[in-house]
Amino acid sequence: MTEKIIGVMRIAGFNVFVPVIRLIQGENRDEQLKLLWRTIGIQGVTLGVFLGLWALIAPQIKTNLGQVPGPAQVWEQIQSLSLEYRMETKNRKAFAVTEKARVEQKRAENPGLEVKMRRYSGRPTFLDQIFTSLVTVFTGFLLASLVAIPLGVLCGLNRTLMSALNPLIQVFKPVSPVAWLPIVTMVVSAVYTVPQPWLEKAFIISAITVSLCAIWPSLINTALGVASIDKDYINVARVLKLKFSTKIFKIVLPAALPYIFTGLRISLGVGWMVLIAAELLSQNPGLGKFVWDEFQNGSSQSLARIMVAIFTIGLIGFILDRIMVTLHKWVSFGHGTAGA
Amino acid sequence: MAFLELKNVSKGFGEGAKRVSVLKDIDLCVEEGEFVVILGFSGTGKTTLISLIAGLLAADQGEILLKGKPIVEPGPDRGVIFQNYALLPWLTVYGNVALAVNYLFRDWPEEKRRQHIEKYIEMVHLTPATLKRPAELSGGMRQRVSVARTLAMNPEILLMDEPLSALDALTRGTLQGEIEKIWEENRKTVVLITNDIDEAILLADRIIPLKPEAEGASLGPAFDVRLPRPRDKDNFNHDAEYRRLRTEITRYFLELQSLRRVEQTAETIVLPELKPVSLAG
Numbered sequence: 135m136t137e138k139i140i141g142v143m144r145i146a147g148f149n150v151f152v153p154v155i156r157l158i159q160g161e162n163r164d165e166q167l168k169l170l171w172r173t174i175g176i177q178g179v180t181l182g183v184f185l186g187l188w189a190l191i192a193p194q195i196k197t198n199l200g201q202v203p204g205p206a207q208v209w210e211q212i213q214s215l216s217l218e219y220r221m222e223t224k225n226r227k228a229f230a231v232t233e234k235a236r237v238e239q240k241r242a243e244n245p246g247l248e249v250k251m252r253r254y255s256g257r258p259t260f261l262d263q264i265f266t267s268l269v270t271v272f273t274g275f276l277l278a279s280l281v282a283i284p285l286g287v288l289c290g291l292n293r294t295l296m297s298a299l300n301p302l303i304q305v306f307k308p309v310s311p312v313a314w315l316p317i318v319t320m321v322v323s324a325v326y327t328v329p330q331p332w333l334e335k336a337f338i339i340s341a342i343t344v345s346l347c348a349i350w351p352s353l354i355n356t357a358l359g360v361a362s363i364d365k366d367y368i369n370v371a372r373v374l375k376l377k378f379s380t381k382i383f384k385i386v387l388p389a390a391l392p393y394i395f396t397g398l399r400i401s402l403g404v405g406w407m408v409l410i411a412a413e414l415l416s417q418n419p420g421l422g423k424f425v426w427d428e429f430q431n432g433s434s435q436s437l438a439r440i441m442v443a444i445f446t447i448g449l450i451g452f453i454l455d456r457i458m459v460t461l462h463k464w465v466s467f468g469h470g471t472a473g474a
Numbered sequence: 475m476a477f478l479e480l481k482n483v484s485k486g487f488g489e490g491a492k493r494v495s496v497l498k499d500i501d502l503c504v505e506e507g508e509f510v511v512i513l514g515f516s517g518t519g520k521t522t523l524i525s526l527i528a529g530l531l532a533a534d535q536g537e538i539l540l541k542g543k544p545i546v547e548p549g550p551d552r553g554v555i556f557q558n559y560a561l562l563p564w565l566t567v568y569g570n571v572a573l574a575v576n577y578l579f580r581d582w583p584e585e586k587r588r589q590h591i592e593k594y595i596e597m598v599h600l601t602p603a604t605l606k607r608p609a610e611l612s613g614g615m616r617q618r619v620s621v622a623r624t625l626a627m628n629p630e631i632l633l634m635d636e637p638l639s640a641l642d643a644l645t646r647g648t649l650q651g652e653i654e655k656i657w658e659e660n661r662k663t664v665v666l667i668t669n670d671i672d673e674a675i676l677l678a679d680r681i682i683p684l685k686p687e688a689e690g691a692s693l694g695p696a697f698d699v700r701l702p703r704p705r706d707k708d709n710f711n712h713d714a715e716y717r718r719l720r721t722e723i724t725r726y727f728l729e730l731q732s733l734r735r736v737e738q739t740a741e742t743i744v745l746p747e748l749k750p751v752s753l754a755g
Contacts, residue, residue: 366560369530372548374574374627384573388564 145463147456150174203438208445211438219259229254258419264446267420270337271409271454274344275402281345282352282401283394287386289353290360307350311408314346315339315416336418340409347408351400359393360386391465399458406451421447476503477663478527478631482536484690485522496522498690500536502682504631509657509664511674512693513723514684519691520667521557523684524635527665528554540631550578553629557636559620561608568604571595571623578627594626597656614645618652625656634666638673647707650676654704671723675716676705681723685730694730697723 136159140152153169156162185205192204203211233252240249258266289296322339329335367389371381387394413422425443428436480502486495496519504510514520525531527538529548538545540552548554561570571591579587595601598618608616617637624632637653638646654677657664668674674681683694701715710716 364560366556366558367562369548369554369556370560370562370573372530373528373550373552373554374577375547375549376577380577384577385562388562391564 146460147463150177197437199432199437200434203441207435207438208441211435211442214435215260215439215442219261222256222259225256226254229256260424260442260446263419263421263424264450266337267409267413267422268450270340270413270418270420271344271402271405273337274341274409275348275398275405277341278345278348278401278405279352279398282349282397283356286353286356286394286397287360287382287390289357290363290390291386296357296361303350303353306346307354309347311343311347311412312415314343315412318342318346319416334419336416339416340412340418340420343412344405344409348401348405351404352394352397355397355400356390356394359390359397362393363389392462395458395462395465399455399462402454402458403451406447406454410447476539477506477508477541478502478504478665479539479542480527480536481539483526483533483538484535485519485526485531485533486690495690497526498687498692500693502693504663504665506663507661509666509677509679511678511681512665512667512684513671513674513681514667514669514691515686515727516669518684518686520669520684521635524554524633524665524667527631528552528633530554550574550627551630553624553627553632555617555620555624555632555634555637557639559608559616561616561619561623563608566605566607567595567600567611567619567622570608570619571626574623574627590626594622597625598622598652612645613641614649617641617649621653621656625660625662629662631663631665634664636667636669639669646673650707653677658704671720672707672710674723675699675701675710675719676707683723683726683730686734694726 136155139155143149143151143155150173153166153173156166157170189204189206192202195202233254237249237251240247285299289299319339322335322342326335326338363386367385371385376384409420410422410425412418413420414426415422417423417426421443425440428439428443480500483497483500484495485497486493488494500523502510512520512523522531526533527545529545529552532546545552562573565573568591571594572587575587575591579590582590592601592604595604598621600615600618600622603611603615608619611619617640621637634653638649641649650673653666657677666677678699681697681699683697684691685694697719699719701713701719
């Protein structure tokens with residue numbers, strides 16, 4: 135049982151907690167304590183030193199918006215943001231109740247009339263912005279993957295196609311999202327002329343910008359993975375005379391899966407970075423916009439709030455990466471390289 | 475008409491000055507149900523030969539006929555057992571055999587396919603390991619899975635490329651016995667490639683040496699093995715016919731090797747005409 139939990143933790147990348155479990159189980163205490171010190175202990179010390187230096191240096195720097203905030207001010211803002219969120223949720227609920235009552239009353243007065251529910255017009259909270267950013271990044275990432283994986287597989291199988299596409303890939307790969315943004319904005323505005331309430335234009339622009347930058351790592355890794363499949367596996371497919379689709383789904387994709395997931399992991403990381411920049415520049419809703427708004431706002435708390443956003447962005451990026459690492463380890467099982 | 479026929483087959487790799495001829499003018503006839511072993515040193519084009527018969531490579535010259543029809547591409551009628559097993563690591567033992575069976579016999583009812591798969595896993599004694607992945611198996615077990623997968627394809631001819639060369643001596647011995655037994659039961663035509671003389675004598679109806687030469691390897695004179703089956707390796711040392719064969723084949727290869735050595739050393743090196751100059755003079 136213990137070994138099973140530890141196995142799951144290792145796949146999930148929580149190696150740090152393995153000694154804790156062993157300690158609880160009462161296995162060789164000194165050894166585990168030493169291990170624990172080498173992981174959690176050292177990490178705690180690093181964090182402490184970082185916070186100390188930050189608290190020491192930050193107040194020395196004066197800006198137009200006051201001192202650079204130290205850890206204490208940032209902690210304050212975390213609390214203030216969570217308070218705002220609770221207030222806002224309360225307001226929203228209250229608005230929903232009164233609005234519902236209003237609509238029902240109107241309908242009762244005039245049954246033939248179609249009465250619209252008004253939307254709550256309050257400012258999006260920090261949590262709303264996080265949610266928007268996550269939805270956008272996953273949409274862009276999904277869009278990129280849907281193009282990158284099939285195209286990568288074809289490129290990996292076919293040298294001619296690979297060399298045909300290679301110049302395009304090499305030129306577009308290093309382009310920064312900032313450069314894409316104006317073009318994407320103009321094109322989306324030109325094409326998407328009748329905006330639907332459930333699909334905002336800003337959302338499309340951000341998602342497409344993300345996918346334009348996130349497509350390359352997945353594409354290149356998939357192509358590389360497919361091109362470097364063990365020749366024996368391909369020979370098996372040839373001897374069995376597998377038809378194209380069977381060959382792809384039974385041999386090529388499973389064999390290239392570890393490579394593909396490495397690509398997807400890099401893509402998601404790139405996508406997350408790109409998204410924040412795109413939101414910040416184009417004022418599209420999300421965490422990037424939150425940073426920009428606070429910067430424009432210019433109150434004494436603004437810098438501390440931006441710091442909160444930075445930590446949030448970093449933490450979410452870290453979590454996304456861990457998810458991809460876990461998936462990667464999971465698909466690599468049975469390949470003889472990891473685990474098994 | 476022979477079951478499998480190679481006529482004047484040549485194959486080389488590379489281009490221009492770097493071109494290396496691997497096989498030259500290979501002529502071979504294999505009868506239906508025959509067990510032919512090709513015996514050769516390593517690096518003499520054995521794998522190339524099997525790949526040509528399998529259709530994984532195309533010959534530069536000559537033609538290869540299976541039942542009178544030329545071989546142009548690989549197909550399930552020629553079951554290949556690869557040197558390094560070529561098992562798919564993400565599939566279980568069952569999954570690896572099922573991949574072939576479910577595809578080739580897709581018009582069979584599911585139950586029949588399942589029984590077919592299980593029958594061949596049973597044949598190679600792997601039923602207890604049915605749900606294990608290749609990484610969890612020993613080398614010998616992996617090769618057995620490969621044998622089961624290939625036999626389950628129901629091929630007309632079995633092509634084995636040094637199937638036991640990566641195994642330890644004990645496992646090798648066991649598997650040799652199993653291959654002979656399976657062949658006795660199925661009587662499939664087999665072409666097996668090896669560098670082990672004892673393995674060749676144990677399994678073959680006919681042993682054909684692969685003779686390495688500078689301009690590509692060709693086939694030497696065949697040795698017919700008329701030892702009664704099933705052959706018992708333990709009694710070989712007391713068997714006059716076995717000893718005669720073994721000596722004859724060994725002598726053939728030793729002669730080949732000494733010929734090669736003579737050829738290699740025949741080249742005389744011309745020394746520059748220089749005379750030492752004495753500094754003291």
